[in-house]
Amino acid sequence: MQHQGILVRGSAGPLVAVCRVSPLYTSLLPPKADLIPAPHLTTLQLPLPWETFGFPSQWLGRSVHLVTGDPAWDWSDVAPAFGIPATEDTDTTLEEPTHVQGWAVDHIVLLVPALDEAVAVFAEIGLDPRLRMQVRDRPAAFFRAGPLVEVVESPVRNPAIYGVTLVCDEPLEGVALRWRSMGLNISTVHSAIQPGRRIFTVHDTEAGLAVLSPDRAL
Template identity: 35%
Template sequence: MTVTVDEIVVADPTKAWRAAGFSVDDDGSCRVGTVRIRLVGADGRRGILGWSLRDVPAGLLAGDVDGIPTTLSERPAATPATHPNGVTAIDHVVALSPALPRTVATLAALGVKPRRQRDGELGGRPIRQVFFRLGEVIVEVVGSPSAAGDGPASLWGITYVVADIDATTVFFGDRTAPVKDAVQPGRRITTLRHDALGITVRTAMISARR
């Protein structure tokens, strides 16, 4: 079986996400594609707090994934909700790693093999992106291709697929950056000025695959 993402836990209030055009259930769950995003309020915290995974082989998960708080789930996939901002699914989740080979090895030990990698730059520094597929969701692990430090990996941001990226940018107005061509051929992407909406997760919107 394939390891999949059941839920992502975020330290944001539900009212901020509803104001940003996400449909949020009464229990604080935002169903995006087959994944649940559980909004638990800030309480002095920010960003993505952890996640739950299903179909992890027995005995291979010991409480976290290279420092990312992780629980096991046996729930079925979520039923997708309709969102006024045009979001239809999660395209990928970005994880930051201070020790890229260590994080890659941790995921591989769960039976999640890297699909590809890409070298680039961020702020003038070389980075490497290693991509994994967990069911519907791609996990992009980002770190230095050479240096390795201590500390845990962390979940940093989410990129969503939208039905019509031009309509989504109209919805958000000046709270999005200008749309540009994505790295993926034939797709277009914009980043959301999430802080302006009271959202603490770095957020991007990308057009659907052709």
């Protein structure tokens, strides 16, 4: 998502969401920690082995509790009705997360069969899209729910969390080198669409994962 972020795989190769810088870009910027909107995402569970990447098994990235397990999420209030389970409906036991300085969730990717229906679902909990656009000829919308939620219309039967893009304060080249030394399959670090930002993608994972440099304009 080169607004930037996570790769959405397809039979024709990876689909990269493209959100070019526009006058609406400022509406997509992450909120200050004390201005997190309600309702907002509080917990994100994905089949990503966080300890493999050097994180605690359960950790806090700014305002989101990250957990390993089958895809699930928790919200501060009522969750949008996409049929995605809450963490309490899975086998995971939530523990007090370890706060990891310098790392946060930039955005998550939600795949849906019909974008207009997804927009209506978010409207039911009081969230309106900050931006609507085409992502590789697929309709997409962006919602601010603490981190950004990128919603992409895709050939899926049911809504599904595809993956997450993290943002970190460390130089990305150093992170990529460290993770490669741990045996992880990492792409090259390359420029993001946003001026001054860089990104890399982690391959061979059960959920999409990318890491983005911070927006120094914030």
